[in-house]
Amino acid sequence: MKNKSVVPFMLLVGGAIAYGLSVIFKRFPTMPPAASAEAAFVDSAWHGLLVVEGAVYAMVMAFLLYCVFAFRARSRDEQGDKFDHSRGHFVEVAWIAGSIALTLALAALGTHELRRLISNPEADIDIEVRAQQFSWEFYYPRFKQFGAKLFLEKGKRHRIILTSKDVVHAFWVPEFRIKQDAVPGKAIPMIITPTKTGEFTMMCNQLCGWGHTDMLATVEVLEHEQFEQALNSEF
Amino acid sequence: MTDLIFGLVSGVGAFVLGSAVLGRLLGPQAAAVLSYLASLLIFLAVVGGAKALRSYARGAHPEEKHGLARYFSFDVDHKVVGIQYTAAALIVFLVGGLMALIMRLELARHGLQFLSPQQYNSIMTMHGISMVIVALIATAGGLGNFVVPLQLGARDMAFPRMNALSFWLLPPAVLLLLAAPLSGGLDFGWTAYAPLSTQGSTVGKIYFFLAFITAGFSSIFSGVNFLATALTMRARGMSWTRIPAFTWSVISAAIIQIMGTSVVAASLIMVIFDRILHTSFFNPELGGNALLYQHLFWYYSHPAVYIMILPAFGAILEIIPVYARKPLFAYKLVIASFLAITALSFVVWAHHMFTSGMWMLLKLPFMINTELISIPTGVVFLAVMGTLWRARMRLDSPMLWALAMTANFLIGGLTGIPLADAPTDLHLHDTWFIVAHFHFTIMGGAVFGFFAGFHHWFPKMTGRRLNEALAKTQCALMFVGFNAVFIPLFWLGSHGMRRHVADFPAWMDPVQTFASAAALLVAASVVLFIFNVIRSLRTGENAGDNPWEAITLEWKAPSPPPHGNFKTPPVVDRDPYDYGVASKA
Amino acid sequence: MDAATATEHGWREDEGGRVGLWFFILSEILLFGAFLASYIGTRLGNPDCALGTVVWPEAGHLPGLAMAASNTLILLTSSYTMVRAISRAEHADRAGFRANMIATIVLGAGFLVVKSFEYALKISHGYYPGSELAAAGPGLSIFLSYYYALTLLHALHVIVGLAWNGVALYAAAEAPMADVARRAEYAGLYWHFVDVIWVFLFPLLYLI
Numbered sequence A: 001m002k003n004k005s006v007v008p009f010m011l012l013v014g015g016a017i018a019y020g021l022s023v024i025f026k027r028f029p030t031m032p033p034a035a036s037a038e039a040a041f042v043d044s045a046w047h048g049l050l051v052v053e054g055a056v057y058a059m060v061m062a063f064l065l066y067c068v069f070a071f072r073a074r075s076r077d078e079q080g081d082k083f084d085h086s087r088g089h090f091v092e093v094a095w096i097a098g099s100i101a102l103t104l105a106l107a108a109l110g111t112h113e114l115r116r117l118i119s120n121p122e123a124d125i126d127i128e129v130r131a132q133q134f135s136w137e138f139y140y141p142r143f144k145q146f147g148a149k150l151f152l153e154k155g156k157r158h159r160i161i162l163t164s165k166d167v168v169h170a171f172w173v174p175e176f177r178i179k180q181d182a183v184p185g186k187a188i189p190m191i192i193t194p195t196k197t198g199e200f201t202m203m204c205n206q207l208c209g210w211g212h213t214d215m216l217a218t219v220e221v222l223e224h225e226q227f228e229q230a231l232n233s234e235f
Numbered sequence B: 001m002t003d004l005i006f007g008l009v010s011g012v013g014a015f016v017l018g019s020a021v022l023g024r025l026l027g028p029q030a031a032a033v034l035s036y037l038a039s040l041l042i043f044l045a046v047v048g049g050a051k052a053l054r055s056y057a058r059g060a061h062p063e064e065k066h067g068l069a070r071y072f073s074f075d076v077d078h079k080v081v082g083i084q085y086t087a088a089a090l091i092v093f094l095v096g097g098l099m100a101l102i103m104r105l106e107l108a109r110h111g112l113q114f115l116s117p118q119q120y121n122s123i124m125t126m127h128g129i130s131m132v133i134v135a136l137i138a139t140a141g142g143l144g145n146f147v148v149p150l151q152l153g154a155r156d157m158a159f160p161r162m163n164a165l166s167f168w169l170l171p172p173a174v175l176l177l178l179a180a181p182l183s184g185g186l187d188f189g190w191t192a193y194a195p196l197s198t199q200g201s202t203v204g205k206i207y208f209f210l211a212f213i214t215a216g217f218s219s220i221f222s223g224v225n226f227l228a229t230a231l232t233m234r235a236r237g238m239s240w241t242r243i244p245a246f247t248w249s250v251i252s253a254a255i256i257q258i259m260g261t262s263v264v265a266a267s268l269i270m271v272i273f274d275r276i277l278h279t280s281f282f283n284p285e286l287g288g289n290a291l292l293y294q295h296l297f298w299y300y301s302h303p304a305v306y307i308m309i310l311p312a313f314g315a316i317l318e319i320i321p322v323y324a325r326k327p328l329f330a331y332k333l334v335i336a337s338f339l340a341i342t343a344l345s346f347v348v349w350a351h352h353m354f355t356s357g358m359w360m361l362l363k364l365p366f367m368i369n370t371e372l373i374s375i376p377t378g379v380v381f382l383a384v385m386g387t388l389w390r391a392r393m394r395l396d397s398p399m400l401w402a403l404a405m406t407a408n409f410l411i412g413g414l415t416g417i418p419l420a421d422a423p424t425d426l427h428l429h430d431t432w433f434i435v436a437h438f439h440f441t442i443m444g445g446a447v448f449g450f451f452a453g454f455h456h457w458f459p460k461m462t463g464r465r466l467n468e469a470l471a472k473t474q475c476a477l478m479f480v481g482f483n484a485v486f487i488p489l490f491w492l493g494s495h496g497m498r499r500h501v502a503d504f505p506a507w508m509d510p511v512q513t514f515a516s517a518a519a520l521l522v523a524a525s526v527v528l529f530i531f532n533v534i535r536s537l538r539t540g541e542n543a544g545d546n547p548w549e550a551i552t553l554e555w556k557a558p559s560p561p562p563h564g565n566f567k568t569p570p571v572v573d574r575d576p577y578d579y580g581v582a583s584k585a
Numbered sequence C: 001m002d003a004a005t006a007t008e009h010g011w012r013e014d015e016g017g018r019v020g021l022w023f024f025i026l027s028e029i030l031l032f033g034a035f036l037a038s039y040i041g042t043r044l045g046n047p048d049c050a051l052g053t054v055v056w057p058e059a060g061h062l063p064g065l066a067m068a069a070s071n072t073l074i075l076l077t078s079s080y081t082m083v084r085a086i087s088r089a090e091h092a093d094r095a096g097f098r099a100n101m102i103a104t105i106v107l108g109a110g111f112l113v114v115k116s117f118e119y120a121l122k123i124s125h126g127y128y129p130g131s132e133l134a135a136a137g138p139g140l141s142i143f144l145s146y147y148y149a150l151t152l153l154h155a156l157h158v159i160v161g162l163a164w165n166g167v168a169l170y171a172a173a174e175a176p177m178a179d180v181a182r183r184a185e186y187a188g189l190y191w192h193f194v195d196v197i198w199v200f201l202f203p204l205l206y207l208i
């Protein structure tokens, strides 16, 4: 705390920790494997947060631990050093400036990814997903057809229009990183662009009553041909 | 004591009778509301409200009581009220904790063990709401009522009778809450979102909302009381910049209590009307709006989390200088941050609604406002670090609790940012990542902070000392156990464990089982705590007036302080944290 | 309100009561504020009951309006008698205080009586949530929801105010006049607040 050279030092250490974390999180994923184009935006915001906050956490904890070991009283009559601010309030100013900078940086990153998430409302396929206690209905206007599962076509932009007959439910597929409540009296659109074929579980993610636990459904992402025939062959 | 028994008997009697008789005419729900109002008034009147009102009308002073019995009576002494609050908070904590244990047992592995989803939801709801009440009343209500007037050098609170009233509103609320799951169950979680909460016609849900409103009024009254006390009852020389941090934090919390609580009351009243008068506030078919509830609810319930945490911040910032033997670092900045948090807390509520389908453009301001709160909150950590630097730390139990709280809340706070961040919240909303986040803030922050304050002021409250060895073991046990329970839950949450479910995929078993086992450690630490308290109350060694060599006013009074607190009105002539010796360097 | 130690800021102990009461009223304002904000928001967002159009169906509207208007007068008068009561108390005039306070209480009770007749009238026309009429029209249903919620809530506050005034009146029985004056002042502050709320409700619920 004595001289101002702590600031560049802190920046260096913080940067190093952040970099180390970013490497680690590449190796050991902190989320299920992504399966939608939208997931990319969420994940980049997520990783930005993880590394910055990891660095903040590491440094604050290191400081606290150091103090606990370094500044013990050996006898009860020892007294601490009598100061209630740093020289010229340098530390206070630096800390506040730092946290403002970090906060704004994180907010900027979030804003950027949010914009990318909601900027483009165009879609290739419309699907009406209707929630009710305690089940889901998938209606395909283009095929005038209900789906037994939620069939999606790989690589296409789907506009899923969520409605609810009774209470608030929510649509969530962890691999898609997308979540949206289905609110009675509203029809809420949501864009999903799956990038991997295969089956995923979609779950109701808003407490909607006794049956909430079991309000699950399957999402199946198919290539173009299978998608078409799956919906034409229905019933 | 007799008043209390009569009060309970007549109150409960009136309630049962009223529900039975009126139920015939108006249907069970409306009957429940009316007979509850009646029985609440009867209970309050019998337990001592009537006497207090008469003495008020007569312009007389409230009567002074003595002996153990006053702790079970409508006593107006702020120290009694404070201890009543603390005891009540601990009891509710045990109940809520018991619910938590039941939940953890059910969640020990996938599939349903011994609870049906219904029972799980009810227990989870009870756990949530009772623990929220604990977090709201333990530090601000319990320690606050006891300590704040002492720290201000006042004889008592500004409105002693109203103070007793705010406490005695709580037992009816808690009793009603306990009756709720037995009367049709609670399927909606502590947030009780409409229209789920307006569905059906079981009286249990009505009980829940009545209890919530009652607790709300208690909270408003004590908020008013604290503010009036701080404004008008300060000792000579107690200028704004000499008020200790803890009292400042309670003042900030009080501001939130009076500015927010009545708004949530509005939404709860709407639900009750929707249920019994067939109004359509939350029913879209009849012109209502389902999101209105969430907006009104979170307008209060977000600031409410700062009602929980601010006093905890105050407590640890009060404690750390005493045991670090140093002045509090950046005192004025800390006070400013408390007030900044108070102000900001009212403009962030929709961060609970990022996925609710509210107007897209609202996401941005709410995301940024929320993240701004990390700046004043960061100042609290700055103060802790600055105070520990070049300290001469005494690691007595209160200090350990304070340090543990700091470590926990750092995690809790930092994990709040990804939730505040609209894109990542799309993934994290209503997952166990949030469960972990708020246990690290509420339990790791507010409850650990309460324990810190409890160990710090216990000698003042009772005149006796807790056993240090036991206290330290409990702290270590709870710290380890708590972190072991909740750190894995972050991972579970981000990998797809959603909230409010009794069952989950099998691959989560190892983590869940581990968390359940760790919860037993926490339980053990709680048992240890109860043992320690009972033991010291019976045979604890005499504490003396100032066991920690602290200099704030409460330590100038005898322990436990007599009626009127100070023999002579104290005069304040120094700053609250005037510790340490100037270094030669 | 017990003896406070004087502070350098020169507060007198009785000020504690005034300060506290203002804080309490602040939170009451927020309670009605929440309802009114939701009410305005609903009517702005909802064409079926858009602002500017009186939602009340013709039948029985004018009698109801008349009752509400007279109720407004009653409350304003009661505020006046309340002011007199307080000043009488401050001049240590027990009898005068009693007379005016009783007048205030009677007027307040009168308000409740008129209000209940108005409710009866509206219900007789089927203007209440859950009636077929309301079930037919979403606009009417939500409007009636707010109408009844706000007026019932206000009526509840009138009742509390009456009780409070009753305490002040009871105080006049034995307490020294200085204390009576203070209690009257607090009761009065709250009573004026209740009246002011009504002055807001009347145009919002009946005229626009």
Ligand code: HEA
Pocket: B093, B094, B095, B096, B097, B098, B100, B101, B103, B104, B107, B124, B125, B127, B128, B129, B131, B132, B134, B135, B188, B189, B190, B191, B435, B439, B442, B443, B447, B482, B485, B498, B499, B500, B501, B502, B519, B522, B523, B524, B526, B527
């Ligand atoms: C102060 C706040 C607080 C505290 C301290 C706790 C403490 C704990 N909480 Fe809880 N919790 C909440 C507030 C809190 N919680 C809230 C608000 C929710 C959300 C609810 C909702 O979504 O609606 C929640 C939800 C919640 C969930 C998620 C439920 C779900 O979404 O499906 C879980 C799951 O593990 C959990 C676990 C625990 C555990 C294991 C503890 C442990 O730390 C508990 C430790 C305490 C004990 C173990 C007590 C031991 C007592 C005894 C041993 C003696 C008992 C004797 C008698 C009663 C006489 N809590």
Ligand code: HEA
Pocket: A053, A056, A060, A098, A099, A100, A102, A103, B191, B305, B306, B308, B309, B351, B352, B353, B354, B370, B371, B373, B374, B375, B377, B378, B379, B381, B409, B410, B412, B413, B414, B416, B417, B419, B420, B421, B425, B428, B429, B430, B434, B437, B438, B441, B442, B445, B446
């Ligand atoms: C005591 C209680 C408490 C506290 C203090 C907090 C503090 C915070 N909370 Fe938390 N929260 C809850 C209790 C609490 N929360 C509860 C109970 C819920 C769940 C409700 C429910 O749905 O049941 C919840 C849910 C919740 C959500 C909703 C998630 C969702 O439902 O989708 C969000 C979103 O923004 C959030 C954010 C935050 C933030 C940003 C803070 C901030 O105040 C944290 C600020 C602190 C720090 C950031 C750390 C210290 C700062 C520094 C070291 C400075 C440097 C750091 C940076 C620059 C980043 N919380």
Ligand code: CUA
Pocket: A132, A133, A134, A168, A169, A170, A204, A205, A206, A207, A208, A209, A211, A212, A213, A215
């Ligand atoms: Cu539907 Cu939860």
Ligand SMILES: [Cu+2]
Pocket: B301, B302, B305, B349, B351, B352
């Ligand atoms: Cu919040």
